[in-house]
Amino acid sequence: MSVPPAGTVAKIAVAPMINWTDRHCRFFHRQITRHARLFTEMVVDQAIIHGPRDRLLGFHPAEHPVALQIGGSEPEVLARAVRIANDYGYDEINLNVGCPSDRVQSGCFGAVLMKYPARVSDCLIAMREAARVPVSVKCRIGVDDQTPEEVLPHFLQMVSDTGIRQVTIHARKAWLKGLSPKENREIPPLDYPLVFHMKAEFPDLSIALNGGVQTLDDARRLIDRGVDGVMIGRAAYHDPMSVLAGADTLWGGAATVAPAEVVARMRPYIEDHLREGGRLHQITRHMLGLYTNRPGARLWRRILSEHATRDDAGWDVMDAALAAVEP
Structure with missing residues (x-):
């Protein structure tokens, strides 16, 4: 099987958000911006295999460019899910290594996978071999008592070794016990300098920064400081005109929609x-x-x-x- 091109992260992307970024949300956002990359909610690999595929994976053609985010931790199962997803025509398939909820921990996927980089490597290789489009990964800078300055370089080197080139880094640790998913988005301190340092250390990787970005001007400043793109979540959802209506200017487009x-x-x-x-x-x-x-x-x-x-x-x-x- 031929391996798809590695691809690059988008300058602006709307983060995958469970119960929020469904097909209707994505179609709505696409009426505001032509170029920002849109992400599905995280879909578990087993649900893709055994569940209602059209409801889980179907989307309107106008949503392009759109990425599918998958949760899972078994290479063979993820590869099977990717092969099913291929027929739906996504522009990118993303592995979730960042979600801290109890539900994903019990399935040993999401942020807990930061503790098992060898497993992530196997998963990414299997997904890349099965995919017809670029495969990417979204991660944290570390979890629990890990030292991000030690863990993240090792993790990114592993990603690079698999041939994957698109990485989105949520610039916070995830605390798997003691903090809710909402608290994990707000309480652990942001470490943007570490992400900038990782981009300098891994120039072959296309790195997007996620976490704490509230405005399009914030995104522009972060891109100017060296990252390849910025992923914005709740700010884009709650105030889409402020964040997304001007996003196309980063691609040389206009920002005239009302x-x-x-x-x-x-x-x-x-x-x-x-x-x-x-x-x-x-x-x-x-x-x-x-x-x-x-x-x-x-x-x-x-x-x-x-x-x-x-x-x-x-x-x-x-x-x-x-x-x-x-x-």
Whole structure:
């Protein structure tokens, strides 16, 4: 089997977030930015193999470039999941070595894999041999009592040795016991200098920095300091216009989209979804932050939150919400 090209990280990517970055969220974000890379929620390899594949893996063609993030720790199982995912046409397949939740620890995947670099190596090699597109990895700088300055260089050398070239580093430790996933996103201190040092030590790797990035200007500054890209999570979700509307300028594109234009672009997609029996709230729950920090934003959120959940909710709800923010 031919091995796909190594690829590079995107200058801006929206982080994989469980229960948030589903197909509707990704389609919505794509109406704001053409070039930022979008990530699926983490999908467990066993679910891909045994679960409802189309529901878990299907996506709209407009979402490209889009990456699939997989959780797992058995090379053969991951390779089987990747071969299934190949047929769906993702642009990248990513291995999760960063999630600290109890659920993933019990399955021995996610951040706990930072303790088992040889296992990660086997997994990445198996995935790369099975994939038709570049394979990447998302990791932490270390876990628990590990010393990041010792652990991370060893981990990245292992990644480099597998032939993988795309790495996203969440610039915090993960504490597997004692901190919740939310606390693990906020309490362990950020160590950006270590990530910059790793980029200097491993110039052959395309490294994106994740963690604590709140604005597009933050992302620009970090890229200017030497990393190849920046991954942004909750800030992009809660205030997508501030973070994503200008993202295309990093590729030389324009940043002219307005919130009302985004809503107009969403209309055919929403109407198709409703005709197929879907609920309005399944899409609009991801759009609550569209008018963040703009006049009428609170009323926009309230109308969508209160009325989009109705069984009969249709475009009339969107018209009412728009009237609150677009006189």
